[in-house]
Amino acid sequence: MAQTVEVIKYEGDNSTFIWKHPCEDFNSLTQLIVHESQEAIFFMNGQALDLFGAGRYTLETQNIPKIGKFLHRETGDTTPFHCEVYFINKTEQMSIKWGTDSKVQYIEPTYGFPISVGASGEMSLHAEDSRKLLLKVVGTEDSLTQQKLTTLFRAFLMTRVKTYIAQVIKANAISIFEIDEHLSEFSEALHKLLIPDFADYGVSLERFFVTNVVKPDGDRQYEKFKELYFRQYADIAEAKLRQQTDLIYAQTEAQKMIIDSQAQATKRAQEGYTYQQERGFDVAHDVAQNEAVGQFTNMGVGLGTMAGIGGAVGGLVGNAVTGALNSAAQPVASDVTPPAEEHFCENCGAKLVPGAAFCDECGTPVPVDNTKCANCGYVFERPGKFCPKCGTKRGL
Incomplete structure (x- = not known):
């Protein structure tokens, strides 16, 4: 006797793709309930007939056109009929594990040596075409779970x-x-390539992740190239570090020179002397290191040079040396004109052009010394417009 079923529905776990309802014989007043995340397919006499989406249905001939044709022809729509109903879960099945069953052999694109790797990860699937999945994968099975699907799909x-x-790896030259x-x-690249393969079975490959690549650690050839690779990048990193260190050192030295220069300028301003006078101190110190007066002449140090040291210090040292020379030896007449006195900017220390009114480095005005010639250093004994010794025009 045929079994009468009032309601057909599926409320099982979410890890199942397809589930066949155990009841096969029911009359035309049976209620079919399909949830929002499901689809249902009716089979009669081994043929897949109508596909139902979410909703509640009464199995009457006017609501099921294809089934109605069978009922009208074979049973007169008065007796129960034999059928099968399959529920297809349309939710996205996530965290499905996958992994290669053996190593992948290929030529490493960077160094060109053969290598073997394995890979594993996760994927998520979705039943896209219910009819195709049911006919090509399930067949006459009662259900299709995640585990069974991955087992069936493993070889392909x-x-x-x-x-x-x-x-x-080859196309993207991935080391x-x-x-x-x-x-x-x-x-992402593997995902795009695999989408058509899964679609052929009515399954949508929603996501595909490679989470681990198993490298041939311990293999002698692989370890050799790995050592060369890391040594190469270690040398590059060391060179960059050395370059950065040299740059920092150069910047530090430059900053130090600037600070020292500023400190020296501040010191001169506080102690009341100029760069030219400081240079005079240095020359006087060098002169004092000579024990014999006669060495002054051999060294080319003359009264004109000492007089050109500059300022009060230059005059003082020049007079002292002149007295020492007069007491130590008779003056020797000479027609050689002493070299012109060098002058330096009191602000930046640059050498001044003879007769210049301004420093050509910083533009600081040059003080006019009316007591001696700016060219030869001759000390004027009386007022005049020109130097009586070299003819240079005197400052006003």
Whole structure:
């Protein structure tokens, strides 16, 4: 006797893709309930008939056109009929594990040596075409779970994945030593290649992730190239560090020179002497180191040079040396004109052009010394317009 069923529905776990309702014989007044995340397919006499989306249905001939034709022809729509109903879960099935069953052989694109790697990760699937999935994968099975689907897909998935891994690494020239840095791009490339393969079975590959690449650690050839790779980048890092250190040192030295120069200028201003006078101190110190007066002449140090030291210090040292020379030896007449006195800017210390009114480095006005000639250093004995010794025009 036929079994009468009032309600047909599925409220099982979410890890199942397809589930067949156990009742097969029910009359035309049976209620079918399909939830929002489901679809239902009716089979009669081994043929897939109507596909139902979410909703509540009464199995009457006017509501089920294809089934109605069978009922009208075979049973007169008065007796129960034999059928099968399958529920298809349309939710996205996530965190499905995958992994290569053996190593992938390929030629490492950077160094050109053969290498073997493995890979693993996760994926998420979605039943896209219920009728195709049911007919091509489920057949007469009662259910299709995540575990069963991955088992059925394992052979085809491994064949495709291993082929695509070698292709993607070669096409993008991904170094085995840098592959972990490119897992995101690597996953996206494999995902795009695998989508059509899954679609052929009515399944949508929503996401595909490569979370781990197993490298051939311990292999002698691999370890050799790994050592060369890290040594190369260590040398580059060391060179960059050395360059940065030299740059910092140069900047520090430059800053130190600037600070020292500023400190010296401040010191001169506080103690009341100029760069030219400081240079005079240095020359006087060098002169004092000579024990014999006769060495002054051999060294080319004359009264004109001492007189050109500058300021009060230059005059004082010049007079002292002149007295020492007069007491130590008779003056020797000479027609050689002493070299012109050198003058330096009191602000920046630059050498001044003879007769210049301003420093050509910083533009500071040059003080006019009316007591002696700016060219030869002759000390004037009386007022006049020109130097009586070299004829240079005197300052006003």
